[in-house]
Amino acid sequence: xxxxxxxxxxxxxxxxxxxxxxxxxxxxxxxxxxxxxxxxxxxxxxxxxxxxxxxxxxxxxxxxxxxxxxxxxxxxxxxxxxxxxxxxxxxxxxxxxxxxxxxxxxxxxxxxxxxxxxxxxxxxxxxxxxxx
Amino acid sequence: xxxxxxxxxxxxxxxxxxxxxxxxxxxxxxxxxxxxxxxxxxxxxxxxxxxxxxxxxxxxxxxxxxxxxxxxxxxxxxxxxxxxxxxxxxxxxxxxxxxxxxxxxxxxxxxxxxxxxxxxxxxxxxxxxxxx
DNA sequence: CTTGACCCTATAGTAGACTTTAGGGTTTAT
DNA sequence: ATAAACCCTAAAGTCTACTATAGGGTCAAG
Ligand SMILES: [Zn+2]
Ligand SMILES: [Zn+2]
Ligand SMILES: [Zn+2]
Ligand SMILES: [Zn+2]
Numbered sequence: 001x002x003x004x005x006x007x008x009x010x011x012x013x014x015x016x017x018x019x020x021x022x023x024x025x026x027x028x029x030x031x032x033x034x035x036x037x038x039x040x041x042x043x044x045x046x047x048x049x050x051x052x053x054x055x056x057x058x059x060x061x062x063x064x065x066x067x068x069x070x071x072x073x074x075x076x077x078x079x080x081x082x083x084x085x086x087x088x089x090x091x092x093x094x095x096x097x098x099x100x101x102x103x104x105x106x107x108x109x110x111x112x113x114x115x116x117x118x119x120x121x122x123x124x125x126x127x128x129x130x131x132x
Numbered sequence: 133x134x135x136x137x138x139x140x141x142x143x144x145x146x147x148x149x150x151x152x153x154x155x156x157x158x159x160x161x162x163x164x165x166x167x168x169x170x171x172x173x174x175x176x177x178x179x180x181x182x183x184x185x186x187x188x189x190x191x192x193x194x195x196x197x198x199x200x201x202x203x204x205x206x207x208x209x210x211x212x213x214x215x216x217x218x219x220x221x222x223x224x225x226x227x228x229x230x231x232x233x234x235x236x237x238x239x240x241x242x243x244x245x246x247x248x249x250x251x252x253x254x255x256x257x258x259x260x261x262x263x264x
Numbered sequence: 265c266t267t268g269a270c271c272c273t274a275t276a277g278t279a280g281a282c283t284t285t286a287g288g289g290t291t292t293a294t
Numbered sequence: 295a296t297a298a299a300c301c302c303t304a305a306a307g308t309c310t311a312c313t314a315t316a317g318g319g320t321c322a323a324g
Binding site for chain 1: 310312319320
Binding site for chain 1: 177180181184185187188189198201202205206207208209210211212213214215217218220221224225227228231232234235237238239241242245246247248249250251252253255257258260261262
């Protein structure tokens with residue numbers, strides 16, 4: 001199939017597919033005489049993999065690594081794969097912790113503000129941000 | 133004080149301070165004859181405010197808005213301030229939800245992987261990313 | 265045979281928050 | 295007086311993940 005059809009079948013925009021190719025994530029099986037990219041079922045599977053990996057938070061660079069492991073499954077260990085996944089898990093969890101702290105702090109100072117129409121002369125939010 | 137001292141007193145890098153000035157977040161009280169920026173205690177307070185606002189998740193644009201409200205307290209209402217804070221709270225919470233979903237999904241497929249030294253031929257992580 | 269849909273490349277732009285580079289002046293201490 | 299430390303500007307680069315633009319071939323239908 002050509003890039004337009006691949007786009008329809010995966011939900012990725014044509015430009016994104018070409019961009020992914022430049023990033024080394026995918027590549028067409030070949031080219032037609034006129035230079036059109038040609039893809040097959042494997043391209044479809046690979047893009048599906050990419051979609052899934054994105055949905056659980058992997059970056060394109062990480063996905064690139066995972067795609068290599070996927071293709072060369074036999075030359076790599078479960079341990080390698082799991083290590084990458086666990087690192088990502090740690091990253092996600094630390095981001096969640098950071099955001100939780102932000103939410104709590106912000107919640108605290110926001111709750112204290114009356115939110116009324118009077119001047120913010122002694123608004124607790126502004127004050128809280130002024131003082132530590 | 134000059135920019136280097138302000139940097140030491142706030143923890144922001146000199147380049148960052150000049151960048152913030154270009155973004156309209158801060159500005160020196162004046163300039164020396166030779167063109168050096170000069171700052172005072174208010175600059176220090178303002179940068180402290182910026183630090184606090186960053187720490188609870190506000191973007192530079194939002195901080196810019198908040199700084200205006202802070203300076204013109206009397207011309208603005210608590211309601212304006214609280215609205216901004218609550219919007220940010222919603223954003224943070226939705227980001228947390230997204231990350232929680234990622235973490236759960238990733239956790240699930242990661243737990244199932246043995247993580248051993250044998251080839252990843254039928255690694256559950258790779259398989260999970262292959263199939264929906 | 266021409267129109268519209270589709271494809272190509274290379275390059276630039278976007279957002280956010282900075283950092284780096286290039287090329288020069290100024291201040292301070294020795 | 296000279297060297298280190300510090301300051302200045304303007305412009306470009308960084309990172310991520312794309313999106314857009316310019317300019318131009320190709321293919322199928324009417
Ligand atoms: Zn109030
Ligand atoms: Zn208030
Ligand atoms: Zn295993
Ligand atoms: Zn495994």
